[in-house]
Amino acid sequence: MTPRRACxxxxxxxxxxxxxxxxLDPEELAERVLRLSMVIVRGRPATDAS
Structure with a gap:
């Protein structure tokens, strides 16, 4: 998992x-990294299988 995160x-x-x-706006980059990390931690949202 770590190599994927690094890439x-x-x-x-x-x-x-x-x-x-x-x-360049460093705050914009920080927001993007934060959003990405939230997705990684939470995982993909559940999809409705019906």
């Missing part, structure tokens, strides 16, 4: 550096 975090930072509007 995912690297991809987030890369996306932020390459495609974010100038000047």
């Amino acid at each position: 995912g975090t690297g991809a987030l930072v890369n996306e932020w550096l390459a495609n974010a509007d100038d000047p």
Whole structure:
């Protein structure tokens, strides 16, 4: 699981550096990382199987 997290975090930072509007907003990156970590901790939301 750790290599996936590292790659995912690297991809987030890369996306932020390459495609974010100038000047870069570190708070935006922190919010993205927080949202991603919340998804990882909670897991995927349950889907209705019916």
